[in-house]
Amino acid sequence: MVMSVSAHSPDATLEKIVERIFSTHQITRADQQRFMTALLSKDSLTxxxxxxxxxxxDGLRRGLLRVVD
Known part of the structure; x- marks a missing residue:
């Protein structure tokens, strides 16, 4: 399963999510779960x-992002 946040263009959608996260400095638990699912999936990521x-x-580790519900 390759980052199935969109059926059409997963990478473009992923990029938009990342842009939103860094523009607001917030990541939702749902976003976090999507990333973890992608990382733990058996299929490889680009x-x-x-x-x-x-x-x-890295942004989370450095304290640049805040997790919100």
Missing amino acids: SKEQSHIDRVF
């Missing part, structure tokens, strides 16, 4: 998808 997810988790 390098671009992996980069987007890494950027978000």
